[in-house]
Amino acid sequence: MDSTLGIFNSQNALTDAGQGAAQTLWLTWIMTAAGIAIFVLVMGFIALAWRARGGGRTWWIVGGGVVFPVVALAALFAASTVVLRGIAGHMDAPHVIEVTGKQFWWDVVYDPEGRALRDSNEIVLPLGEPVEIRLKSADVIHSFWVPSIAGKMDMIPGRVNRLTVTATKAGRFRGQCAEFCGLSHPLMAFEVVVLPPGDYAAFLASLDGEARDAVTPTERRGAEIFQSAGCIACHRVRGLSEARIGPDLSRLGARAALGAGMWEMNTGNLAGWIADVGDMKPGAQMPSYNHLSGPDLRALVAWLESLT
């Protein structure tokens, strides 16, 4: 059942597709079990007290209110600290990905101090290898959360936060902004794709160089419209434009979702997006291109879908 739009494996902290999520899940089960046990005990105690006629005892308060909580909390704190060290401990990640939150999408740069390969709204992780994700914000506070893989971390203007994650299952997961960030906050999700390390290297290599060339006449027409209609002023497509105002579209067609993890990527949704973005995502900076003629829109969509 865990498939959004049929394209994601999960967005669920109760799965364990990453080291952080798995260790936290272990802690979650232990705390839940202990919590239920304590709840039942206390309720049972209340039921007994209701029937008891002997009067209260001071040791109940000392035992139930002080001794037992102190012991239980110390144990919990110890377990929690062990998990915390395990999650936040290794900082020597071989990969670095910089993610910048923007109202209401995600700018992604792989290897920011080296090759600086740019993409948007989709983050690819190598299976089983730690990745340091550097979290920034370009406007307001956002929060980066892929529940299936790891806990969340905020993206705060003026700061760089670091989150180290290790994905342990291949697949496509959904992440979402977890800090209220304005009008279209609910429409700010993203895709996380976990690939085997070899495929990951190949993926990075594919981010270098120019985007796929237009082949068919329709695609070529689409590429022309992309430039003449002004899309090029904001969107980067490798080889055509280096603009950084809107998301990078160099491999838009390869993504499974549109509009930052919100809608299935298909011809109808993409055309609808271009024609009426203000309706699909209020507050997005992109104007609606509802003045494009039908054939022009189809050509533009065809070309964008061909960018893989």
Added chain:
Amino acid sequence: MSVAEEPAPCSGARMGEDTTFEAVWDTPKGWRVLSSVSHRVVGRRFIYTGFVFFLIAGVLALLVRTQLIVPGNDFLDLETYNQVFTMHGTLMMFLFAIPILEGFAVYLIPLMLGARDLIFPRLGQFGYYCYLFGGIIVLSSFLFDAAPDGGWFMYVPLSTTDFTPDISADFWLIGITFAEIASVTAAVELITAILCARAPGMSLAKMPIFAWYILITAFMIAIGFPPLIIGSILLEAERLLGLPFFDPLAGGDPLLWQHLFWLFGHPEVYIIFLPAAGMVATMLPTFVGAPLFGYGFAVAAVVSMGFISFGLWAHHMFATGLPILSLSLFSAASTMVAVPTGVQIFCFIATLASGRPRLTTPMLFILGFLAIFVLGGLTGVMLASVPFNWQAHDSYFVVAHLHYVLIGGMVFPLFGAFYYWAPHFSGRMLSERLGRWVFWLMFIGFNTTFLLMHLTGLRGMPRRIATYPEGIGWDRLNMLSSIGSYILAAGVALFVYDVFRSLRRGPLAPRNPWGAATLEWLYPPVTPGFNFHGIPPVHSREPLWDQPELLEREAHEVDGLMHGLRDGRRETLGCDPVTGAPLYILRLPHPTWVPMIAAAGLALMFGATLASVYWLCALGGVIALAAFAVWAWEPSDSGVERDVGMGTTLPVNLVDRRSHTHVGIVGTMLVLMALFASLIFGLLYLWNTQPQIAATMAAPLAVPSGLAGIAGLAVALFGQFTRHFALQGRTGRAALLAQLTAIAALLSGASLGWALLPVDPRATAFGATLWAIAGFVAINLCVVVFWALFNAARKLAGRVGPGQSLPDFNLATFAKGTGLMVIISAAFCLAGTLGGAAQ
């Protein structure tokens, strides 16, 4: 239960024999009732107004649940949804929970402690109107289509002009800050009343447990609200004046807002919980028929909770990138708060075992509270674990947790309290039969709504999202939660019906209908306006159980101090704060419009700020100041003695640090110091996080900084000497020193301003904060000067009799605190200078 159904014997106290007394305390008739200052009237107004806000916020919650009932719903658009959830949280936290509990405290505390009114009744009226006007300002944003939509937490930079250019954020900041004045004034009022006006013999250890809960809560409000008030003022200054407190490019920090907000926000949770727990601790013994078990443990737990609650705020910020060490410390502190909570729960359990519990409606709500709150506490412990928090934070798990704690910990006890104390409001009982329906609807509806949300959150659903796509695994859970919310709402609706039904058809309440132990049941529940003809000496925590003479006679015949004292004035007993021994006669004000006019002036000032009409704003300020002056302009009655009966003679007023006015000033200083400390916290925080930008600031001037420090020292020292002479009754010298204090205050204010001349408040957040500190200190210095002139004018006008040094004594206490603020501010200016020189 049986007592409730019996017709009430009408007691003579409804038409008591002492007509002079009753005439003096009579509530003004007709529209003049708005000028009433009685705690009975003001407390009820807080409760009724708070309940109206509860209903409005509840409707907003239903809108939220209706929007989320199915995925991809377009019942509300995004903007409306954001406004709705923002206002839901805002109204519930600021305009319902705190005010309604303060309303109960304002109403019950004097009755429980054996006082005829709160000590500063006009402050109560003033606070109520601030709350009402502030609430109206916040709500009116809907009319202007500018309802706040940045969340009840108003995080920056989303709420700055860059991202919220319209005035919706200003509505929030100004309206809520205005309404918060009520919380703070009520806190000072309650602290003073609890410490200074108790029945003879009611030592601290014999106070009803509710008074302990309220005393600690009031201290927490006095210290906990200032960080948010300061934060809101700084943010409004950033929005209006461009001062960059939170702008990282100018050395500010968005996280400073979060620290200030949660420095308030976490204690706030306990501020909401404690009074409600105090209600439980009051009602429970009544229905068990035995005193609260472990009174001492409960008091210790409440006090320690008060302290611990100020050390937990950062657990709302675990995902902001705090260092591991801070995370661990705050995590440990957050788990630790479970200990005093557990102690209280087990005190309640032990009390249950001490007698034969009766399953009345209030008792049902107490049991509901225990079940729900314990579960909420357990999930709270889970959230204190950092790794778990990183998953659960800002997910529906937290939504579930906070509603378990707040609805379980506050709303359920509150509804129990409605059933329990209803006779005090209408003279009639609510229906036990409908009450059971209300309880079960609320209990089942609540758990259906929120138990499932734990799972929804762990399945990855973030908070505050207006819509979600189908098929992620949240659909059915949300549907069920929404259905649950309708059931919960049906329970509340049935309660409202029961209230209106009982007004006409409810059985009349007899005297002490539940067989309670506390003094608020001494009289038949509804009296015209007075509390106690005679204030009975109390030598038990459960006076109505242990002092049979109290219930043997008609209430107005019960023997007590001040019975039959005819001064034609509203008066009550002032006591020693610790022992409760009667010390003096405390004269109270009669109904007046002045506080309302002051609040209206402030409303005009705040409203005009919103509308950017600044001359009107100034006019409002002048009206408020004039009203405050009239308020304070009253004869001082010190030096008169009266026979109060039972062989006791007491003076009117007391020139002593135990005087209620002095305790009130100390309470006010506590609030002012907390405001000042919040600013200093901001300065140190920014200095620590952005030292390189702080270093670019032009340094304050060294010489005037030093001068300000010396002048500040003079203010404090002159204040100390003034106090000394005032206590000795050497009024001439005290007056002279008070003038000197004022002159030193003028000097120190001027030097502080001079020292900061080179500092551009718009250039760096650090400079802006220094100016904010200086501005705050300057306002306090103005008060000192104004006060000194005012005291002198009163003497010239003959309003202060010879030998009456209390006004100068109080001024001096205030001046001492202000002098301390000047010294600290000057030290920071000097530090800035030296830091600049070291570059």
